[in-house]
Each structure stands twice: as structure tokens, then as C-alpha cells.
Amino acid sequence: MYFSTDTATTPLPKIPEGDLKDKWSNFKTQARLVSPNNRKNYRILVVGTGLSGASAAASLAELGYQVTTFCFQDSPRRAHSVAAQGGVNAMKNYKNDGDSVFRMFYDTLKGGDFRAREANVYRLAECSASLIDQAVAQGVPFAREYSGYLSNRSFGGVQVSRTFYARGQTGQQLLLGAYQAMMRQVHLGKVTCYSRHEMLDLVTENGTAKGILVRNLDTGEISRHAAHAVVLATGGFGKIYYLSTLAMGCNGSAIWRAHKKGAWASCPSWTQIHPTCLPQSGNHQSKLTLMSESLRNDGRIWTPRVKNEDRKPVDIPEEDRDYYLERRYPSFGNLAPRDIASRAAKERIDAGHGVGPLKNAVFLDFKDAIANQGKETIVKKYGNLFSMYEKITGINAYEQPMMISPAAHFSMGGLWVDYELSSSISGLYVIGEANFSDHGANRLGANSLLQACVDGYYILPQTLPHYLAQLVKSEKPETNTPAFEESENKVRKQLSELCQINGSKTVDHFHRELGKILYDKCGLSRTEKGLTAAIEAIRSLRQEFYQNLKIPPNQNGINEELEKAGRVADYLEIGELMCIDALSRQESCGAHFREEFQTPDGEAKRNDREYAFISCWKPGNPNPVLIKEPLHFEFTEPTERSYK
Amino acid sequence: MKFKLKIWRQESPSAEGKLVDYEVKDISADTSFLEMLDQLNETLILRGENPVSFDYDCREGICGQCSLFINGRAHGPLDQTSTCQLHMRSFKDGQTIYIEPFRASAFPIKKDLRIDRQALDKIIASGGYISVSTGQAPEANQTRISSDEVESAFDAASCIGCGACVASCKNGSAALFTAAKISHLFQLPQGKIEHKKRTQNMVKAMDQLGFGACSNTGACEVECPQGISIRHIALMNKEYWK
Ligand SMILES: Cc1cc2nc3c(=O)[nH]c(=O)nc-3n(C[C@H](O)[C@H](O)[C@H](O)COP(=O)(O)OP(=O)(O)OC[C@H]3O[C@@H](n4cnc5c(N)ncnc54)[C@H](O)[C@@H]3O)c2cc1C
Ligand code: SF4
Ligand code: FES
Numbered sequence: 001m002y003f004s005t006d007t008a009t010t011p012l013p014k015i016p017e018g019d020l021k022d023k024w025s026n027f028k029t030q031a032r033l034v035s036p037n038n039r040k041n042y043r044i045l046v047v048g049t050g051l052s053g054a055s056a057a058a059s060l061a062e063l064g065y066q067v068t069t070f071c072f073q074d075s076p077r078r079a080h081s082v083a084a085q086g087g088v089n090a091m092k093n094y095k096n097d098g099d100s101v102f103r104m105f106y107d108t109l110k111g112g113d114f115r116a117r118e119a120n121v122y123r124l125a126e127c128s129a130s131l132i133d134q135a136v137a138q139g140v141p142f143a144r145e146y147s148g149y150l151s152n153r154s155f156g157g158v159q160v161s162r163t164f165y166a167r168g169q170t171g172q173q174l175l176l177g178a179y180q181a182m183m184r185q186v187h188l189g190k191v192t193c194y195s196r197h198e199m200l201d202l203v204t205e206n207g208t209a210k211g212i213l214v215r216n217l218d219t220g221e222i223s224r225h226a227a228h229a230v231v232l233a234t235g236g237f238g239k240i241y242y243l244s245t246l247a248m249g250c251n252g253s254a255i256w257r258a259h260k261k262g263a264w265a266s267c268p269s270w271t272q273i274h275p276t277c278l279p280q281s282g283n284h285q286s287k288l289t290l291m292s293e294s295l296r297n298d299g300r301i302w303t304p305r306v307k308n309e310d311r312k313p314v315d316i317p318e319e320d321r322d323y324y325l326e327r328r329y330p331s332f333g334n335l336a337p338r339d340i341a342s343r344a345a346k347e348r349i350d351a352g353h354g355v356g357p358l359k360n361a362v363f364l365d366f367k368d369a370i371a372n373q374g375k376e377t378i379v380k381k382y383g384n385l386f387s388m389y390e391k392i393t394g395i396n397a398y399e400q401p402m403m404i405s406p407a408a409h410f411s412m413g414g415l416w417v418d419y420e421l422s423s424s425i426s427g428l429y430v431i432g433e434a435n436f437s438d439h440g441a442n443r444l445g446a447n448s449l450l451q452a453c454v455d456g457y458y459i460l461p462q463t464l465p466h467y468l469a470q471l472v473k474s475e476k477p478e479t480n481t482p483a484f485e486e487s488e489n490k491v492r493k494q495l496s497e498l499c500q501i502n503g504s505k506t507v508d509h510f511h512r513e514l515g516k517i518l519y520d521k522c523g524l525s526r527t528e529k530g531l532t533a534a535i536e537a538i539r540s541l542r543q544e545f546y547q548n549l550k551i552p553p554n555q556n557g558i559n560e561e562l563e564k565a566g567r568v569a570d571y572l573e574i575g576e577l578m579c580i581d582a583l584s585r586q587e588s589c590g591a592h593f594r595e596e597f598q599t600p601d602g603e604a605k606r607n608d609r610e611y612a613f614i615s616c617w618k619p620g621n622p623n624p625v626l627i628k629e630p631l632h633f634e635f636t637e638p639t640e641r642s643y644k
Numbered sequence: 645m646k647f648k649l650k651i652w653r654q655e656s657p658s659a660e661g662k663l664v665d666y667e668v669k670d671i672s673a674d675t676s677f678l679e680m681l682d683q684l685n686e687t688l689i690l691r692g693e694n695p696v697s698f699d700y701d702c703r704e705g706i707c708g709q710c711s712l713f714i715n716g717r718a719h720g721p722l723d724q725t726s727t728c729q730l731h732m733r734s735f736k737d738g739q740t741i742y743i744e745p746f747r748a749s750a751f752p753i754k755k756d757l758r759i760d761r762q763a764l765d766k767i768i769a770s771g772g773y774i775s776v777s778t779g780q781a782p783e784a785n786q787t788r789i790s791s792d793e794v795e796s797a798f799d800a801a802s803c804i805g806c807g808a809c810v811a812s813c814k815n816g817s818a819a820l821f822t823a824a825k826i827s828h829l830f831q832l833p834q835g836k837i838e839h840k841k842r843t844q845n846m847v848k849a850m851d852q853l854g855f856g857a858c859s860n861t862g863a864c865e866v867e868c869p870q871g872i873s874i875r876h877i878a879l880m881n882k883e884y885w886k
Binding site: 077092135139141144146148167169172179184195248249282286392457552557561 | 656722729761
């Protein structure tokens with residue numbers, strides 16, 4: 001047995017009373033407030049300046065709180081939110097196509113295979129419209145129609161058009177809006193930003209968050225920061241798979257170190273493997289580039305009908321092509337949700353129909369779209385994506401189909417939070433991709449930029465004051481305490497241990513090996529046998545890491561290898577918990593596909609009777625402890641998630 | 645493929661730097677430029693030498709953190725391509741490649757090829773925004789904006805803040821970066837009200853932060869990975885003197 005179960009603890013999700021549509025207003029009317037002239041006395045640390053962190057920092061500072069932010073990049077504007085291409089969802093019903101808050105809520109809940117809280121998901125849909133207003137007011141250049149009104153498109157898993165987009169750079173433009181709002185507060189003296197600073201520990205006293213320890217990545221200096229509340233907005237940890245669509249520095253360290261201090265981790269194995277990425281081309285590769293899902297609006301996905309087809313794609317006639325998504329999911333076709341599209345691609349590739357030099361890809365073809373709409377329209381819609389494709393592969397996708405393949409992309413799992421976005425440690429809040437909240441077992445495209453923004457602009461600024469208002473006024477944040485002392489000693493010790501191993505393999509070696517294990521055994525499909533083998537393999541890899549790692553030994557000044565080593569040390573622990581999490585859930589749901597649990601036609605088979613709960617993992621010795629937060633469906637009935 | 649590399653090595657901001665020779669072998673043409681440097685670093689680490697320090701994060705051309713002056717050009721030989729998007733197929737087998745940091749008086753070198761670009765954040769802080777607090781915004785479709793206006797504002801808004809414009813300017817001017825933000829916000833109706841103050845403050849900040857003056861040589865436009873045009877500088881200057 002790799003874990004134990006604690007049935008005595010029941011997590012408190014703190015969902016407000018009332019009808020689904022009244023819950024958020026009920027919370028707001030009843031929430032405690034901090035009076036305006038008192039707010040400047042509260043210090044808040046926000047770790048991460050992506051969409052969630054920057055929007056939270058700006059909004060809290062506008063209210064009058066003193067905010068300090070941290071990020072590991074050399075500027076807050078470079079957080080990986082910047083890389084989101086496709087778009088952001090919002091319920092505006094500008095298209096008059098039958099959209100409503102309830103429909104958006106239902107699509108998201110169903111998209112997540114009924115493994116999220118109804119109340120959270122409803123609130124996400126409810127707050128979505130204001131985000132578009134806010135972003136436009138900040139100067140985000142969303143696409144417009146000729147009439148001058150905002151334009152929309154469709155994303156996977158829905159049948160209405162509710163995705164707003166800014167060319168293929170939606171994340172960049174939204175992030176710049178939030179970053180600029182935050183820099184305005186920097187100018188006003190309400191926000192202090194530390195770039196190139198990495199959080200190495202959460203400091204707690206009596207189960208309450210008191211501050212953090214950070215390392216200056218340029219000088220190696222370690223410093224203490226105390227506050228009334230700590231907000232983690234550190235993004236996803238999909239980089240654990242080594243090859244992923246994430247940035248090189250994305251990590252799970254901040255949330256993992258908070259977890260080790262007691263914050264529960266939820267469903268860490270639920271990872272979205274995105275169907276439309278550029279395939280791996282060799283061993284030297286450091287990342288996989290995403291091609292936006294929006295391409296599936298007009299591109300058709302296919303593989304050759306016969307195995308080992310050696311004709312050029314343009315020479316393969318229609319009757320020899322298998323448009324397998326259109327065949328298997330006639331009503332959603334190429335816009336089937338991501339988990340389904342990725343699994344279907346894997347099925348074709350495993351069955352020997354893969355294309356490309358390594359036979360690890362499928363085609364995404366624009367031939368028909370160009371014939372029907374004209375090349376000019378396609379250039380306007382996707383021009384920058386086509387040129388990015390050409391830069392990386394050297395192939396002109398107006399003339400030949402693109403080749404795409406699934407890659408690790410988004411962490412649905414993260415730290416457990418209640419309705420107020422508080423973790424299980426009081427005073428520690430978690431927002432954006434770092435938490436487990438709204439997406440259940442599978443996130444719908446264009447919903448996570450939304451979630452990051454809604455968490456930061458609208459929810460945290462209401463829920464955090466509710467916490468601050470009940471703190472004892474006289475207590476000032478203090479770094480000169482035994483808890484900080486202990487934490488600093490631990491962090492220093494860990495850094496020097498990593499420096500002293502002096503073995504014969506680089507950090508990247510271990511990271512690549514871990515990635516292979518996870519892709520193979522805890523990726524698109526999982527089995528009990530595979531997961532057990534993966535746990536053992538990760539344990540021995542971890543052992544080898546501590547015996548055979550080689551990094552330059554300097555702790556002062558810039559040492560990228562030391563930074564990476566700390567992150568990979570954490571990944572080697574997170575990876576094990578991911579496998580245990582996947583092993584413990586004996587059902588398939590969303591992106592979590594256990595081969596033992598499938599319908600006769602190969603779809604995920606949920607088990608609502610036994611597994612309609614959120615897994616909350618508490619650190620334990622020797623094994624992690626599972627606590628279950630039951631999910632109640634009062635306003636919807638979980639159905640089989642069919643996209644046929 | 646194989647390459648001779650001449651790489652700028654500098655231990656710390658105050659240390660003296662110099663070009664050091666390296667060789668890399670067995671590089672496939674599909675390798676990206678930064679992955680080629682990763683491979684060099686892997687060998688250096690295993691030999692017990694210090695790896696070359698260089699900036700990057702997203703490796704897909706959008707975060708703006710990668711830099712590098714490659715054979716005398718910011719972001720290397722291809723137009724409108726950032727260093728992380730450059731692949732070794734753009735070089736000749738056996739070629740000698742000079743790799744240096746972005747140099748400008750406002751961008752001190754931290755180590756080897758890494759530079760300090762915080763001055764760019766300070767320019768934005770001085771006024772590169774529309775002052776709208778969360779909750780104040782009107783309904784988004786209330787103001788119609790023509791698709792041409794939005795697209796033209798977008799051309800300026802797409803700046804990734806890499807600083808190649810500064811590094812390729814003989815005066816070390818940040819005019820293109822600053823003008824891109826001013827022009828992005830000026831071209832949208834919601835950005836017009838604060839425009840005058842924004843332009844004054846940002847231009848002043850740029851001068852105070854140690855960037856040089858713009859003398860219209862146009863090198864920035866050539867090296868900008870986002871293809872941002874110097875017409876935005878003309879707009880900035882016109883508005884500044886208005
Ligand atoms: C390539 C790509 C395309 C995407 N496209 C879309 C899309 O079209 N639509 C959509 O809705 N979603 C999309 N997503 C998902 C979405 O972009 C992310 O989920 C979202 O932006 C996450 O925002 P965030 O604020 O939570 O984290 P991030 O933007 O990742 O920010 C994390 C921040 O935390 C900081 N940080 C991390 N660790 C530490 C540490 N230890 N110490 C200090 N600071 C730390 C980082 O410096 C950074 O500032 C995409 C994701 C990727 C990877
Ligand atoms: S204007 Fe161009 S070169 Fe200058 S910072 Fe922006 S993207 Fe880089
Ligand atoms: S690494 Fe992000 S733009 Fe090059």
C-alpha cells in the first residue's frame with residue numbers, strides 16, 4: 001500500500017448557502033470588510049506575477065493593501081501566461097447563440113467530467129463577463145468585427161462561440177494588461193516587485209502562514225519576508241514531464257514546499273495533455289511548442305487509412321484518409337475536448353498510423369478551409385501560428401498539412417482550496433493554475449486564462465479581506481522568529497547538500513528520465529501495473545539523484561544548475577505523489593484514463609458511486625494520507641460525458 | 645553539424661570579460677540555437693567547468709527573455725525571429741559563431757550573456773498603462789473600435805520587451821520600446837485621455853534611466869523580433885513636442 005486514508009477528517013469547502021446563482025452574492029453581502037484607512041496596515045505577499053498574481057496584486061493594491069510580489073523571470077511581464085495563444089472564454093452571448101451563465105457553467109462542469117464543485121464553477125461563469133470589460137478598458141486589443149464590435153470563436157468542448165481572442169497572443173495581451181495595472185501600483189508605491197527571486201519555503205506558525213523565504217537568483221542571497229497573508233500564484237507544474245508546452249522555469253516547488261508544511265494537494269495526477277503540439281523531433285529537445293487549439297476551428301485532423309503510408313500527404317486521396325475525430329465524434333468532430341482528442345490521437349499512433357519521421361504525429365490539414373474561405377482569411381485568422389510553425393519546422397503549412405502530437409500542457413491538480421481560495425493552511429491562498437478548483441478532471445480550452453483572471457481580479461480581493469478582518473490588529477509581521485530561523489537553516493542545508501553531491505550526471509538527465517517515466521505510465525493512459533512500476537522507478541531515480549548529481553558548487557551568484565536541481569528534487573517527489581494519486585482513483589474521469597475502467601467503445605468510465613470526491617493529500621510518514629472531499633451535485637445531474 | 649563558438653564570458657557585473665573559444669559537434673540541423681548552447685553546457689558541467697549563463701524562459705518567442713548578439717546581430721541572422729526561435733539550419737556547417745550579450749549602458753551585464761533589463765519595467769511603471777481600477781470598466785461593446793484601429797494598435801502592442809532595439813541602437817536608445825507602448829495605448833479610444841501625461845512621463849523616464857537619444861538610424865526596426873515599425877517613434881516624437 002502506498003498511502004493511507006483518513007476518514008475522520010472532512011474538508012470544509014465553505015460553500016455559501018442559497019441557490020446556485022445567489023451563492024457568490026450571498027458570500028459578498030456577508031463577508032467581513034477592512035475599512036479603507038486600515039488597509040495600508042496589512043502586508044500581502046503574492047508569489048507569481050502571471051495573470052492570476054499580477055491581477056491580484058494590482059486589485060489588492062488598488063484597494064489599499066501593501067503588496068509585495070515575486071517572480072523568477074527577469075521581469076514580471078514574462079510569466080508563462082504570456083504564452084497563451086488561443087483565447088479567453090466569457091459569457092457575453094454577443095452571438096445570440098443561446099449562451100447563458102448556466103450553459104457555460106454546465107459546459108465547464110461536464111468538460112471536467114463532474115469532478116469539480118458546482119458552486120466554484122458557477123462563479124467562474126458568473127464573473128466571466130466583467131473580465132472582458134476590464135481587459136478592454138485596460139487596452140487589450142481583442143479581435144473586432146468590421147462593425148467595430150468584439151469578435152468570438154469556438155473552442156473545444158462547446159457548441160457556442162464564447163471565446164474572445166487577440167490574434168494568437170491572447171495571453172500576452174491579457175498579461176500585459178494585468179502587468180501594466182500592477183506597474184501603475186508600483187509607481188504609486190503600493191506594490192513592490194522582486195524579479196529573479198524564487199520562493200524556497202513557506203514559513204508557518206501554529207498552522208498559520210507567516211511568510212516566505214526567497215533566494216535572489218542573481219546573487220544567491222536568501223531573504224525572509226513576513227506578512228499577514230501569503231498568496232501563491234505560481235502557475236502549473238506540467239514541466240515535470242520535461243517535454244511540455246510550459247516555459248523552462250515553470251516549477252512545482254512553491255506549492256510543493258507549502259504542501260510539505262501541511263497544505264493539501266488535490267488530484268495532482270490530473271494533467272492535460274494537449275492534442276495540438278509540435279511532435280518531438282530528437283533527443284536534444286528542451287520543449288514542445290503548442291499550436292493553438294483555435295486551429296481546430298478550421299483544420300481537419302486525419303491519419304492515413306493504411307499503416308506505414310509512404311505517399312506525401314498531399315498525394316493521399318480523400319478515400320485513403322481517416323478523419324478519425326469526425327468519424328468517432330460526429331457532433332463535435334475536430335472540436336472534441338482535449339483529453340478525448342489526445343487519446344484518439346494516441347490510439348491512432350499506437351495502432352501504427354502515426355505520421356512524420358518518428359511516426360509520432362497526426363495531420364492537421366487546412367486544405368479545405370483554404371479552398372472554402374480563401375487563403376487570405378486563413379492568413380488573417382492564424383497567420384502568426386503558421387509562421388511560427390514554419391520557423392520551427394521549416395514547413396509551409398499553407399501547402400502541406402501540419403503535423404501535430406499530444407504534449408503535457410496544464411495541471412488541473414494543485415493545492416486544494418476552499419470556495420474562498422484558501423488552502424488548508426490559514427492565511428495561505430492559492431490562485432490561478434496553482435490551485436485545484438474549477439476545471440475538474442479536464443479543463444476546457446480558454447477557461448484557464450479566465451480562471452487566473454477571475455481569481456485575481458474578482459475573487460481574492462473579496463475573500464482575502466474576509467480573512468484579514470478577523471486577525472488580531474496588534475500583531476505585526478515579524479521575520480525575527482524561531483519559525484523563520486528554522487526554515488532558513490533548512491533551506492541553506494538543502495542548497496549545500498545539492499552542491500556537495502559531485503556525481504557524474506546533470507540535472508537535465510534526471511529530469512528527462514523522470515519525464516519519460518511519467519509520459520509512459522502516468523500520462524494519457526494509466527494502469528495499476530504501470531503506476532506501481534512508475535512509483536518504484538521514481539524512487540530509485542530519486543535515490544540516484546542524491547548520489548550522482550553534478551552541478552557547479554557555487555551558492556553565491558548566478559547558478560542555473562542549482563536552481564534547476566532544487567526544482568527537480570521537488571519534481572521527483574511530486575511525480576511519486578502523482579502516481580499514487582492516479583493509482584488510488586480506480587475509475588476513469590476526464591484526463592485521468594485508467595485502462596481498467598473504460599466503456600466498450602473505449603471512453604472513460606466514471607464511477608460516481610465511489611469516486612465522486614476531490615482527493616486531498618496530506619503529507620504523512622512514511623506514506624501520504626488521502627482525505628476525501630465529497631462532491632455534491634444539487635443543481636445538475638452527472639451524466640456520461642458524451643461528445644458523439 | 646559542428647561549429648566554432650566564440651562566447652563572451654564574464655564572471656560578474658564588475659569583472660572583466662573576454663571572448664572564449666569552444667567547439668560543438670554532432671549538432672542536428674533541427675536543434676534550436678539555445679538547445680545547441682544547452683548541449684555545450686552539458687559538456688562543460690560534466691567537465692567541472694562553469695556553464696555559460698544566458699537568458700531564456702518560454703523558448704517560443706513570446707516572453708522576451710532570451711537575448712544574445714549573434715554574429716553582430718541582436719537575435720541572430722533571421723529577421724523577425726527571437727533567439728529561441730532560431731535553429732541551427734540557419735548556419736553553415738563548420739561556421740564560426742560569435743555570441744555576445746546585448747550591450748547598452750542601461751543594461752548592465754550580470755554574468756556572461758545575461759543582462760539586467762529592469763530599466764524597461766521602470767519605463768512602463770512611469771506611465772505605460774490606462775489608469776482603470778478593477779471594477780470601473782464599462783460594458784466592453786459600448787465603445788466600438790474599428791478592426792483596422794485595433795490591428796494597428798496591436799502591431800505596437802505585440803512588443804515582447806526583449807530590448808533588442810536598445811542593443812542594436814548605436815545610442816542605446818529605448819525609443820522603439822517606449823514608442824510602441826505609447827502608440828498602442830494612443831491608438832485606442834480608451835487610452836487617449838491620459839495620452840499627453842503618459843507620453844511626457846515615459847519619455848522623461850527613458851532619459852533618466854540612462855538610455856540614449858534617438859537619432860533615427862532605424863537599426864532597431866531591423867532587429868526587432870516583432871517587426872515593430874519606427875513610425876511609432878515618429879508618433880511619439882510628434883506627440884511629445886505637441
Ligand atoms: C503554451 C500555452 C498556451 C496556453 N493557451 C491558453 C489559452 O489559449 N487559453 C487559456 O485559457 N489558457 C491557456 N493556457 C493556460 C494558461 O495560460 C495558464 O493556465 C495561465 O496563464 C496560468 O496563469 P498563472 O497566473 O496561474 O501562472 P503563470 O502565468 O504561469 O505565472 C506563474 C508565476 O509564478 C512565478 N513563480 C513560479 N514558481 C515560483 C517560485 N518558486 N518562486 C517565485 N515565483 C515563482 C513565475 O515567475 C510567474 O510569475 C495556455 C498554457 C500554455 C502553456
Ligand atoms: S520594440 Fe521590438 S526589439 Fe524593442 S523590446 Fe519591443 S519587441 Fe524587443
Ligand atoms: S525564450 Fe521567451 S522569447 Fe525567447
